[in-house]
Amino acid sequence: MKDFFRAAVQFDSNVVEVKEYGNGNINSTFLVSLDSCEDKKFIIQRINTSVFPQPELIMKNMRIISEHINGRLNVESIEIGRRWEMPQILLTREGQDHWVDQNSSFWRAISFIENSESFESINNPGLATEAGYALGLFHYLLSDLPVNKLSDTLKGFHITPLYLRHYNEVQGKGKVKKTPEVSYCMKFIEDRSTWAHVLENARSQNKLSNRTIHGDPKVNNILIDNNSGQAVSIVDLDTVKPGLIHYDIGDCLRSGCNVLGEETDSWEGVEFETDLCESILKGYHSIASQFLAKEDNDYIYDAARLLAFELGLRFFTDYLEGNVYFKTVHPEHNLQRALVQFKLTESIESRAELINAIIRDLK
Numbered sequence: 001m002k003d004f005f006r007a008a009v010q011f012d013s014n015v016v017e018v019k020e021y022g023n024g025n026i027n028s029t030f031l032v033s034l035d036s037c038e039d040k041k042f043i044i045q046r047i048n049t050s051v052f053p054q055p056e057l058i059m060k061n062m063r064i065i066s067e068h069i070n071g072r073l074n075v076e077s078i079e080i081g082r083r084w085e086m087p088q089i090l091l092t093r094e095g096q097d098h099w100v101d102q103n104s105s106f107w108r109a110i111s112f113i114e115n116s117e118s119f120e121s122i123n124n125p126g127l128a129t130e131a132g133y134a135l136g137l138f139h140y141l142l143s144d145l146p147v148n149k150l151s152d153t154l155k156g157f158h159i160t161p162l163y164l165r166h167y168n169e170v171q172g173k174g175k176v177k178k179t180p181e182v183s184y185c186m187k188f189i190e191d192r193s194t195w196a197h198v199l200e201n202a203r204s205q206n207k208l209s210n211r212t213i214h215g216d217p218k219v220n221n222i223l224i225d226n227n228s229g230q231a232v233s234i235v236d237l238d239t240v241k242p243g244l245i246h247y248d249i250g251d252c253l254r255s256g257c258n259v260l261g262e263e264t265d266s267w268e269g270v271e272f273e274t275d276l277c278e279s280i281l282k283g284y285h286s287i288a289s290q291f292l293a294k295e296d297n298d299y300i301y302d303a304a305r306l307l308a309f310e311l312g313l314r315f316f317t318d319y320l321e322g323n324v325y326f327k328t329v330h331p332e333h334n335l336q337r338a339l340v341q342f343k344l345t346e347s348i349e350s351r352a353e354l355i356n357a358i359i360r361d362l363k
């Protein structure tokens, strides 16, 4: 019996089919179908414990945020006037929120968000507005949760200066051949290494402060209802933790405004679409304006630029290190992904004036 099938039956004995699902770069995700008259499904995931060394903290955070959000929606009766669901933790038949197999793999199950789909990239303003709204709603619903209630599931996540430090260590070992693409990436990073502290500097100067963040709100983690076209959920809650909401805003923008998507091999054609940027930010602000401070808008442009740059830096470092972090399908995969993010960063830089005008008009 395959390990994922054995894991699925820990959560329900009526499993008929388990198949790989989604395109995540970190965990392994499977869709489980149950033997029942109804079309019942759930999701199981093998958490990547080299990335998340304490997966039980993820489960604890998930419980805290689910209770908080359910409380706000059901007890406080905040009326959002649309479908919105959080993936629920499912228990094993023994009543545990996870199962560890004989290879020490950590498995958890969550409810399947029915009748929805996610997109690897988006190319229309309506979807972009929905992606922004989903992130805004998530931030809004958690904006009154004391940030110290959550554990840090992934130390150093989105602290760009730490990624730079790690890059310098890895790069010093000089393991790969200096092709023109490799040299381009190295120069690209060097030219931006001082600026790359921008959000951490803002935090140390108390211009920005920690709140509850999603950590990974790229567009394929936002689920869109098949019928209404509206966002219904935001999944992949492993990196929900204290941090700057700018990491999230930047990540949503860098993933939502790149029509070619982060997996394209036509990296030279990658552009940051400012129309989509406007839609995402309008969707976000339509709800987030309730808790945003004036200073928050001052760093939105930097956030988009930084998160694209940071992801390029992370992909490139992983390439130099021999592909130890992100799942890859060929040896140059992380190099190709890095080039995409650096081209995107360049496009953001060349459209700075327009992006800043969009941000100004939000006020």
Ligand code: ADP
Pocket: 021, 022, 023, 024, 025, 026, 027, 028, 029, 043, 087, 110, 111, 112, 113, 114, 118, 220, 221, 223, 235, 236, 237, 238
């Ligand atoms: P990873 O951490 O590897 O990215 P995710 O939690 O994002 O894993 O899951 C991978 C993909 O599976 C998501 O991008 C989403 O499309 C889909 N997915 C995950 N959880 C659910 C769910 N509860 N309901 C429906 N789809 C889901």
Ligand code: GN1
Pocket: 023, 024, 025, 026, 027, 051, 215, 216, 218, 221, 236, 239, 251, 262, 311
């Ligand atoms: C990873 O797991 P997934 O595919 O949703 C990564 C994100 C990156 C993203 C790039 C925990 O997200 O930080 O932005 O790949 N998650 C982690 O696609 O490192």
Ligand code: MG
Pocket: 023, 024, 025, 220, 221, 236
């Ligand atoms: Mg994901």
